[in-house]
Amino acid sequence: MILDTAQSDCLDAVIGIRPGEALDRLRRQRDKVREGVESSFQALFSPDGPIGLTAGERLLIALHACRLSGAEGLAATYRQALDLLPDEANPTRRIEAGAPLDDRLAALMAYAETLILNPIQGDQAALEALKSASLSTGDIVALSQLVAFMSFQIRVVAGLALLAAPVAPAHASDHDASNVLQPIDAHPQVVFTLEPLAWSPWLDTVDPAAATDNQLAVLKDSGPTATQSPYYLTLVHQPEILRHRSNVFNAIMYAPRGLSRAERELAATVVSRINGCVYCGSVHARRYEQLSKRNEVILQLFADPTTAGTTDRERAVIAFSVSLTLQPERMAPTDIAPLRKAGLDDLEILDLIHSIAIFAWANRLMLSLGEPRSTKRD
Incomplete structure (x- = not known):
């Protein structure tokens, strides 16, 4: 190495x-x-x-x-x-x-x-x-x-x-949440939706009929529909990287115990909203809705992440997700304190960190290699 x-x-x-x-x-x-x-x-x-x-x-x-x-x-x-x-x-x-x-x-x-x-x-x-x-x-x-x-x-x-770091007391964050979304809101063409979307690649994809045995094995391990997914058929040009990336994603989003599945999907939606990834935002907002049986926080999040949340716990999860997405270098131990005050233990906080980070990874692949498109017919 x-x-x-x-x-x-x-x-x-x-x-x-x-x-x-x-x-x-x-x-x-x-x-x-x-x-x-x-x-x-x-x-x-x-x-x-x-x-x-x-x-x-x-x-x-x-x-x-x-x-x-x-x-x-x-x-x-x-x-x-x-x-x-x-x-x-x-x-x-x-x-x-x-x-x-x-x-x-x-x-x-x-x-x-x-x-x-x-x-x-x-x-x-x-x-x-x-x-x-x-x-x-x-x-x-x-x-x-x-x-x-x-x-x-x-x-x-x-x-x-x-x-x-040593446990810090909870107090007002050093970050000014009122201006963190300026880079995203400077692009009015970015419209988030709960509607299902498709994704079209800008690069040639691997033809499953011509794929190597290793590529097919990686696609099989990545998910049940990966052999029909333009996203996975793009990433499988580098099968070993995809193999390990899929393992990380699945281990983060589906691990037992710790942060609830719904809250992991909420964090994924926050990160996608901040980064401007409409496709990921749609997918994971709908998963949150399916798991939690509610969507009011998603609608708030799509409108303005800096004020979104219906409970102290939701607001703490969203605020931490915004900060770690936008300014990881400026994070301080006081940024974790609201999570602990809202009842998250250290395993839940670790799961939240992982969920935020994996969508820093996922969004950049989606945004750089293709684009979302509507599945509605004219």
């Missing part, structure tokens, strides 16, 4: 979690998530993985994502890994020496910056720029997965750091 640590996994290494301590015991209650995250990390950063991006490119993109997000601890980890590469394989050496970015690296960095900072601007034109830089469909899928995983990892690290 590119990043070699003595810790049991990449997140333990970054946060400094020691075996047997409270946060380690908590994480082990979600072993499938823990293992899936580490497997995803290895699939994305292993030097012998089937990814059309060099080790130096992948690490530089990860470093760039961390710096853009203010994730200093993670940034130091990826910078250290870059420094272990030989000079000819380390693009930071050339950049810091003043060499201009070549067209390929410039396209990679620009695409990563868009997905990290404003994923709603990931569009077909962005993919065409990558194709112009000679990236194949498989390369583009790998790049999107890599950047989306970094968005996930950054938020999990931020959330775990909050859980590792």
Whole structure:
């Protein structure tokens, strides 16, 4: 692997979690998530993985994502890994020496910056720029997965750091919720709905009839309808990354105990609303409605997440989801206090962190690789 640590996994290494301590015991209650995250990390950063991006490119993109997000601890980890590469394989050496970015690296960095900072601007034109830089469909899928995983990892690290901190008393948040939605509301064409939607890819999909045995196995494991899903048939261009990403998603959204299924779907809808992902918003709002047998909070959320919620618990879950989505680098232990005051225990908070983070990942794939469309006939 590119990043070699003595810790049991990449997140333990970054946060400094020691075996047997409270946060380690908590994480082990979600072993499938823990293992899936580490497997995803290895699939994305292993030097012998089937990814059309060099080790130096992948690490530089990860470093760039961390710096853009203010994730200093993670940034130091990826910078250290870059420094272990030989000079000819380390693009930071050339950049810091003043060499201009070549067209390929410039396209990679620009695409990563868009997905990290404003994923709603990931569009077909962005993919065409990558194709112009000679990236194949498989390369583009790998790049999107890599950047989306970094968005996930950054938020999990931020959330775990909050859980590792001493318990803080509840008081008013330092964040001003009245202005957090400006980037999203600047796009009036984004209209959220409870109506079922379809999703159309901007890239060629894998034909199931021509898929490899490995691709078919990954599709089968991803879900009962994956072989008919344009989304999965796009992602399966990189089957190993998809395999581990599906494992993480399922382990987060369907784990027993802890946060209720409905509240996980509520968090997914919040993140999708903030990121401007209409398709994910529709799917997970309807799942919330099915599980909770009510939708008034969804209608409030679609209108204005900063004021949504019918109970203190809902308002706490929504506010935390907004903050971790928009500004993980600014989170403080006081941001968890309202969750605890509303009755969430640490396992429920961990599930909430995971649910928020996985939709930082999912939204970026949906927004960057295709677009939603209505299923209604004219």
